[in-house]
Amino acid sequence: MPRTMPVPSHGRSVVIAVGKAAAAMMQVAQARTPKGHAIEGLVVTRHGHLPETPPENVELIEAGHPYPDDNSIRAAHRALEIAHGLSAGDRLLVLLSGGGSALLAAPAPGLDLADKQAITRALLQSGATIEEINCVRKHLSAIKGGRLAVAAGAAAVTTWIISDIPGDDPSFVSSGPTVADHTDLASAREILAKYRIDPPASVARALADPANETPPADSLGLAGGETVVIARARDALAAAGQHAASLGYHVTNLGDNIQAEARHLGAGHAALARRLAKDGKPRAIISGGEATVTVVNKAGRGGRNLEYLLSLAIALDGAPGISALACDTDGIDGTEDAAGAIVTPSTLARAAAAGLDPAAHLARNDAYLFFQALGDLVITGPTLTNVNDFRAILIRAEPGER
Incomplete structure (x- = not known):
């Protein structure tokens, strides 16, 4: 990670760290925040993945992996709530590592946790690649595929990533909550057909609904932010x-x-x-x-x-x-x-x-x-x-x- 964290000249500094490395990344962010600048923060990691001395003065949520649980939904809603509370002049630093797709689960309208668990289980057992799995996940979510960046509105969004994805495409790490997606609903449907996965009716409806297409890049407020893969x-x-x-x-x-x-x-x-x-x-x-x-x-x-x-x-x-x-x-x-x-x-x-x-x-x-x-x-x-x-x-x- 860079030697110092990016902080705004005015406004709030907020850090959301998600993934199996989230706690360690947050600790480094805190240690490298310039003196005189306070940061607010949220850490979302897998159950049992907090260090003996966890990050202080930030909110901590442990959630399910590889299958989402109730805490995964709570974590996603909390992250969206934090992003929605930001304004122009604020900066959101998102620290991503592998595992975030399950740890942040905000089901798309018409879906529930059981739907998310069922489709995740089917995909993980099918032999699908992680890119294929995360393509489907993005189109069944209210936070993945750039939607967290959209929620941040006019705030500057910076994303630093420890990549667990072959090829290091940042849009697939943790299903890219702040990164523009380049897949679509048709791709997600084709993946389920390829692996002969018969989804629940609610999932099939969601993948046929144009409202669940991931947001275009120009809606993510990317002009004031950056995405950097810092380890791979x-x-x-x-x-x-x-x-x-x-x-x-x-x-x-x-x-x-x-x-x-x-x-x-x-x-x-x-x-x-x-x-x-x-x-x-x-x-x-x-x-x-x-x-x-x-x-x-x-x-x-x-x-x-x-x-x-x-x-x-x-x-x-x-x-x-x-x-x-x-x-x-x-x-x-x-x-x-x-x-x-x-x-x-x-x-x-x-x-x-x-x-x-x-x-x-x-x-x-x-x-x-x-x-x-x-x-x-x-x-x-x-x-x-x-x-x-x-x-x-x-x-x-x-x-x-x-």
Whole structure:
């Protein structure tokens, strides 16, 4: 974040921080506010994502994720209320990070919380990308897709973003409450059709109602504001790559814009690792982005990083010298308590000794239980940041081990 917060020459300074990194971002904003300037603030984050010493002198709301809850609605209405109370000469600083789409839920007219939960669940289990999911969310909302900026009226709006979106399009981070949208209702309907999602009747009506089209850019008051992505997955990958290189690894950076079915991605990365291991050099294969999971067993326990790793382990088949880690940088992979897990050359042998069937666990979306049984989960707790998934495969194969 910049060294000092933007403050108006006159008028109020208001900060709304939303997402899994919201509390940490607010603390930095408070620390960098010029002396003599008071800021008012609201922090909206996931349940359990406040630090031991939370930000002081601001309103704090913990809400549901990945599915919105009653607090998500309360938080959205509070954010809109704050924005509506601003005037010309005031400045609204919005600090966004991943998770805000669920944390701020203001259903469009004719919808309720149950509708929002149902469509969110269907989308998350369908294999849709995060951009597709957030496109639908924007058109079922009274706050997303730039509507919070519209509510701020003549006040200057500045948005700083920690991006968890592959490609870092700011309009998709937390579904862009202050950023102009470039999708439309027709796109949202096409996404539901693509994944064969039969929405509740109320949702179908809302997506057919022109009143739910997102506001045009010229209505957002953007002339007095700015939108800046201040941290992204590529920054994390660059730092990891530099560290790996300093340890003597030859680094292959596959980029931060990977979106693919997790089990297919794992199998593909295993094939790449096997191929690169043939020269016997120490190598690190790193990647980011956000894999997807098509859920076939709604009672399964897992996450996209865990499913990726289980597929990777099966495809590696105990290949010597190859280990891997995959974690969500926010500390929570899916809905479980693990950030992710590790895979080693002994993973499948230890699974066999424990009576575990890797293919069966993968088929029923039960990767969490597989790695839990092996003691190979990575549990960090909330990290208070979020640049999406981080994957690393380390190759220490020596000639003759193949």
